[in-house]
Amino acid sequence: MSNKKKEPFRKTLTDDFLNAIKNEELLSGAQKVVNSAVNVLEEEIAAGILAAKKIEKKIIDVEDIRSDPDDLMNRIRRDTHEAVDLFLDALSAISKQVGNLASSVDKETNSKEKPVSETKRESTVTLLETEQPLKPGQLEVFKFTLFEDSEKLTKMKLQKSHLIGPNNRIINSRALKVIPKNFNLKPKEEKEISIQLKLPKNALPGNYNAFISDANDNIINVLLKIEVI
Amino acid sequence: MEDLFMKSMLADYGAETLKGIHNYIPDKEPKKYLYNLISDYPNRGGKGFRPGLCIAACVAYGGKKEDASNSAICLELLHNAFLVHDDCEDESYIRRGKPTLHEMNTNAIAINIGDAMQALALQPLLKNRQTLGDKVSLSIYSEIQHLVLESVEGQAMELGWRKDNVCNLKEKDYLQMILKKTCWYTCIHPIRIGAIIGTKGKINPDIFNRLGYFMGTSFQIQDDVLNLVANEDKYGKEICGDIIEGKRTLMLIHLLENCKASEFKMVKKFLSLPIKERKQEDAIRILHLMKDYQSIDYAKKTSKYLAGGALKEFYTIFSRLPETKDKKLIESIILYMINRDY
Numbered sequence: 001m002s003n004k005k006k007e008p009f010r011k012t013l014t015d016d017f018l019n020a021i022k023n024e025e026l027l028s029g030a031q032k033v034v035n036s037a038v039n040v041l042e043e044e045i046a047a048g049i050l051a052a053k054k055i056e057k058k059i060i061d062v063e064d065i066r067s068d069p070d071d072l073m074n075r076i077r078r079d080t081h082e083a084v085d086l087f088l089d090a091l092s093a094i095s096k097q098v099g100n101l102a103s104s105v106d107k108e109t110n111s112k113e114k115p116v117s118e119t120k121r122e123s124t125v126t127l128l129e130t131e132q133p134l135k136p137g138q139l140e141v142f143k144f145t146l147f148e149d150s151e152k153l154t155k156m157k158l159q160k161s162h163l164i165g166p167n168n169r170i171i172n173s174r175a176l177k178v179i180p181k182n183f184n185l186k187p188k189e190e191k192e193i194s195i196q197l198k199l200p201k202n203a204l205p206g207n208y209n210a211f212i213s214d215a216n217d218n219i220i221n222v223l224l225k226i227e228v229i
Numbered sequence: 230m231e232d233l234f235m236k237s238m239l240a241d242y243g244a245e246t247l248k249g250i251h252n253y254i255p256d257k258e259p260k261k262y263l264y265n266l267i268s269d270y271p272n273r274g275g276k277g278f279r280p281g282l283c284i285a286a287c288v289a290y291g292g293k294k295e296d297a298s299n300s301a302i303c304l305e306l307l308h309n310a311f312l313v314h315d316d317c318e319d320e321s322y323i324r325r326g327k328p329t330l331h332e333m334n335t336n337a338i339a340i341n342i343g344d345a346m347q348a349l350a351l352q353p354l355l356k357n358r359q360t361l362g363d364k365v366s367l368s369i370y371s372e373i374q375h376l377v378l379e380s381v382e383g384q385a386m387e388l389g390w391r392k393d394n395v396c397n398l399k400e401k402d403y404l405q406m407i408l409k410k411t412c413w414y415t416c417i418h419p420i421r422i423g424a425i426i427g428t429k430g431k432i433n434p435d436i437f438n439r440l441g442y443f444m445g446t447s448f449q450i451q452d453d454v455l456n457l458v459a460n461e462d463k464y465g466k467e468i469c470g471d472i473i474e475g476k477r478t479l480m481l482i483h484l485l486e487n488c489k490a491s492e493f494k495m496v497k498k499f500l501s502l503p504i505k506e507r508k509q510e511d512a513i514r515i516l517h518l519m520k521d522y523q524s525i526d527y528a529k530k531t532s533k534y535l536a537g538g539a540l541k542e543f544y545t546i547f548s549r550l551p552e553t554k555d556k557k558l559i560e561s562i563i564l565y566m567i568n569r570d571y
Contacts, residue, residue: 030534030537030538033534034537037443037446037538039401041442044408126431143291144429145428145431145432149433192291
């Protein structure tokens with residue numbers, strides 16, 4: 001038998017509200033207002049999506065718009081599109097470079113594993129880095145959050161690479177601890193992942209990178225970047 | 230205690246944001262009729278609602294408050310720009326306890342200041358690229374663009390109703406207008422932006438739409454009720470100013486739907502006059518009619534129902550997150566709305 005004293009029930013403002021809404025009349029009134037508001041919101045969002053699609057269609061038909069080169073407005077539109085194209089090109093080049101870096105780190109450190117498979121979903125690279133350089137023997141914890149925005153349950157198995165430094169200097173992946181490593185992510189579920197780095201006392205100075213990815217899919221790509229002094 | 234906690238945290242985040250706003254105001258000419266006046270409304274001290282929600286959502290989702298500061302500055306600058314323009318459009322006399330900017334200067338100067346504030350609000354968004362990276366910064370940019378468009382659409386709806394003296398509006402029309410005019414920029418986008426920053430772009434921001442909508446509508450209805458029942462010094466705006474301005478509030482819509490034909494005719498005639506010709510005594514008469522027909526009580530009740538909807542949404546979305554002061558701040562804002570007795 002527990003000798004723990006029973007906590008007296010403390011009434012909070014939330015309790016007051018929840019008690020108040022038990023009243024049936026009040027509940028139906030509240031339901032009516034809230035439902036009406038929800039309908040307005042859904043209709044507005046649908047209208048917004050439709051309007052955005054129409055604009056997108058106009059932008060895709062850009063060749064038609066460009067057909068009259070003497071028209072000033074068309075010229076402005078063409079220039080704008082070219083600027084957007086340039087920006088998108090630069091963005092995709094950067095993504096490609098980061099992707100190459102990620103896969104080269106993966107190949108170097110895990111050559112026996114299967115190459116990263118193609119995925120239908122968009123893969124992104126998240127950069128985690130410290131604000132200050134780290135000293136040998138220091139412990140550092142990095143955190144990031146995963147959110148499953150699809151309607152499927154996803155099995156995750158996070159794998160880590162060695163930390164690669166200057167002149168192929170390596171800090172063994174044992175210095176990294178990923179928590180949790182194996183888990184399921186339910187639809188709309190969010191999970192915080194923690195990466196603990198315990199630098200060996202004999203770690204040599206330099207910039208090091210490690211790569212954390214999901215063994216089942218290449219959608220999770222986390223690049224860990226640190227400087228040892 | 231809850232109120233004190235909420236007010237002190239909002240004041241804290243508001244003060245940091247105000248400091249940031251000052252940093253973005255150019256120290257150059259023309260000062261007298263432009264740059265010196267940009268900080269006038271922000272310096273008068275608002276509730277700090279938008280930066281508070283943005284920073285709180287960011288920290289609740291594991292981000293650092295500094296990461297949300299540029300977006301909070303942008304939100305607050307845009308809010309104040311909207312207020313400057315709104316005051317001209319509504320021909321308001323008082324804002325936060327002092328004469329409105331256009332009353333102290335001219336309409337033209339005030340409009341120009343509002344324009345400059347909107348342009349300055351873009352600067353912190355560019356700065357976001359340095360701290361948050363291109364992807365997250367672009368997604369915040371598109372949130373802001375949507376916010377501005379929705380707000381001007383909502384304003385156009387209401388200005389159009391006033392111009393055409395529309396008097397047969399329904400509650401649904403009001404809910405649609407307020408979603409556009411207030412909710413996106415006051416609650417929905419600040420929370421969405423904060424969560425995008427906190428999760429480094431990994432969250433689906435649509436999950437916050439209902440929460441922000443219920444909060445925003447409840448907040449706006451309560452603000453409109455205050456315009457009718459509060460003490461002018463405490464409220465900072467002229468009492469019954471909304472009636473004089475012909476603002477289509479839930480109370481006015483409820484009154485017009487429920488009053489007798491002769492009263493409807495009187496209110497409609499009052500609203501058809503130019504603002505400067507509307508008399509205070511007629512506004513007081515309309516206020517009494519709102520009390521007689523329980524339009525104010527109806528609005529108070531509606532705002533609490535919506536705040537209740539917001540609380541349910543909040544628990545659904547936020548219960549999985551660790552207990553933090555910032556998560557508590559969002560909860561305490563909703564509880565404040567539920568328990569408000571004006």
